[in-house]
Amino acid sequence: MERRSFLRGAVAGGTAAAFGYTLMQGAAYAAPAQPGPGPYGALGAADANGIRLPAGFTSRVIARSGQNVGSTSYKWHNAPDGGACFADGSGWIYVSNSEISSTGGASAIRFDSSGSVTGAYRILSGTNRNCAGGATPWNTWLSCEEVSSGYVYETDPWGVQPAVRRAAMGRFNHEAAAADPVRKVVYLTEDASDGCFYRFVPHTWGDLSSGTLQVLKAGSGTSGGFTWATVPDPDGSPTATRKQVSGAKRFNGGEGCHYADGTVWFTTKGDNRVWQLNLSGNTYELAYDDSLVSGGGAPLTGVDNVTGASSGDLYVAEDGGDMEICLITPDDVVARFLRIENQSGSEICGPAFSPDGKRLYFSSQRGTTGSSSGGITYEVTGPFRA
Numbered sequence: 001m002e003r004r005s006f007l008r009g010a011v012a013g014g015t016a017a018a019f020g021y022t023l024m025q026g027a028a029y030a031a032p033a034q035p036g037p038g039p040y041g042a043l044g045a046a047d048a049n050g051i052r053l054p055a056g057f058t059s060r061v062i063a064r065s066g067q068n069v070g071s072t073s074y075k076w077h078n079a080p081d082g083g084a085c086f087a088d089g090s091g092w093i094y095v096s097n098s099e100i101s102s103t104g105g106a107s108a109i110r111f112d113s114s115g116s117v118t119g120a121y122r123i124l125s126g127t128n129r130n131c132a133g134g135a136t137p138w139n140t141w142l143s144c145e146e147v148s149s150g151y152v153y154e155t156d157p158w159g160v161q162p163a164v165r166r167a168a169m170g171r172f173n174h175e176a177a178a179a180d181p182v183r184k185v186v187y188l189t190e191d192a193s194d195g196c197f198y199r200f201v202p203h204t205w206g207d208l209s210s211g212t213l214q215v216l217k218a219g220s221g222t223s224g225g226f227t228w229a230t231v232p233d234p235d236g237s238p239t240a241t242r243k244q245v246s247g248a249k250r251f252n253g254g255e256g257c258h259y260a261d262g263t264v265w266f267t268t269k270g271d272n273r274v275w276q277l278n279l280s281g282n283t284y285e286l287a288y289d290d291s292l293v294s295g296g297g298a299p300l301t302g303v304d305n306v307t308g309a310s311s312g313d314l315y316v317a318e319d320g321g322d323m324e325i326c327l328i329t330p331d332d333v334v335a336r337f338l339r340i341e342n343q344s345g346s347e348i349c350g351p352a353f354s355p356d357g358k359r360l361y362f363s364s365q366r367g368t369t370g371s372s373s374g375g376i377t378y379e380v381t382g383p384f385r386a
Contacts (some may be wrong), residue, residue, distance in 0.1 A: 020035075032274075032286040033328045035299050037314070037333025039385055042170045049378065050368075052339040053187040057382030059338075060108070062094075062109060062117070062361070065375035070108055070117030073241030077107050079372035080258075080363035082132030082176065082305055083350030086139055086157045092354050093157045094361045095123065095141045097130035101351075104130035106117060106143045108157050115359065115379070123155045124163045131191070132256060132305055134177030138206050142166075144174035146191055149236060152177065154208055167304075169200045170234040172241045176257035176305070178264055181205075183279065189266050196242040197251055197266065198273075213241070216277075216284075218249040223285040251275070254305035258314065267303040269319060274303060274328065287314075289333055299336050307351045311385045317362060319347035325362065338380065339369060345370025350377075357384055 040054035051059045063069045063076035077098035086093045090113035098104045104127050110119040116117075124130065124143050132144035139343040143153045143163075149171045157161040175189040184205040185335075188198040202211035213234040218226040230246045242248065252270030264277045265287055274288035290298035302321035308314055312330040315337065323340040325348055340348065353360055360380045367374035 010146070017203050019148045020029060031333040032088070032292050033288045033332040034294055035297070036333035038336060038337065039148075039311075039329065040337065040383075043339055044334060046341045050341045050343070051262060051378065051380070052341060053380065053382070054337070057338075057380055059378055059380050061376060062378040062379050063120070065367070065373050069120035072117065072120045073120075074107070074120035076120070076377065077102075077105070077377070078316065078375055079365050080375045080377050081130065081349040081365060082144075083352050083361060083363065084133070084135040084141055085352045085354050085361065086141075088158070091118070094352065094354075094377075095155070095157050096350055096363060097133060098145065098276040099129050099131050099365065102126075104120065104128055104145070106130055106133075106141065106155055108240055109377075111354075113319075115354075115381075121159045123157060123159045124153055127151075131174070132176035132189075134179060134257065136179045136186075136206075137181045142177045142186070142313075144177060144188075146173055146175060148173055148240075150174045152188075164209075168210050168213070168234060168243050170198065170209060170213045170231065171236040175254050178257040178259040178266075180259050182262065183185050187257055187259060187264050187266070189257050189259070190242060190251075191254055191269075192241065192242065193252055193270055193304050195252070195254045197254060198231070198241075199213065204231060215241070215245050215248045217247045218284060220249075223312065224283065224288070226282055226284050255304045255319075256316070258306045258308050260308050265306060265314060267316060269303055269307055272298070272301050272303055274306070274314070274316065288316075288328055290341070293334075300328075300334055302347070304347060305349055306349055307353065309353060309356050309384060314386075315360070317348035317351050319349075320344075321346060323364070325351060325360075340364055343368055346374075353384075357386065360383075360384070375380060 043052040063381040079099040081097040082100040083096040105124040152169040175191040197216040214228040255267040257266040272290040276287040302318040314328040351362040363377040367376040
């Protein structure tokens, strides 16, 4: 496949720069990525938390479902899922969804500059199967309902302003969201075997109360050009949004989504692919496909949530697979970064970097018990490359 040059950035903190909306130095990219040695070397033996990490990295447990977070009186939610970090003065906040039917919602943990937990609280309640979502440049968290008529809720990571339902962003089996401040749109994935990829164009950037929902149109191949078409009825009733536009491209189980510097990546769990939209040229291609790995032994399966680092590395969490977080480097190498041992009944969710890029947060949704009440949220610290 023809090589392209592009720039990658990170989504990490609460300011425009911290969210990766400044330009980062990039490298030539040729999809799809192939296995190779990662930048951090081989995984070591499991630590006391059951996590295998490269040399120089350490883990700690931040929260467990049903237990108080640190020294706070707040009990962490069940089934922790998608998450993001926001800058908070010299500290930061990690928000996390709860993928529980009828009572899902989202919670937040506040950290000081040393990484100590200083608070925990609820930011969204009474919603349904909040799976993934995405951060906005104006420091809100979009929490998405993974049900057939699900909504997007805009929430305040500080827990001061009440959450608001953003009905104009459509009703469908929402998964993740990624904001593009250049084109002033929000990209949305749909977790369905015949799902679509959408973008929401607000009438006013920074205000998601009104706008136009559009769906991506393209051919049936794994690369080519694409266009956008308006969804006539974003409410999805009586006709589902994904069935309203002829020629809308189908994706098998849309999951995580990440935007940086003119490119948006999203994963499809049904076929273990990472897709890449090159927005300046309106073309799409595969960034990774486990069926196209040469020599067998694909390191990345069960692709799910995705985030980016300032280095340009994409970090992709597995739902199942080997319970790993793998990374895809700007020079097209896919490699294991960590593995959680003895939690085969779980999935890894919500990877997000602290604003300084030195800490990676994520959750094991069902932990060692295989139950939604056994969720564990972790932090990994180490020499992440800039």
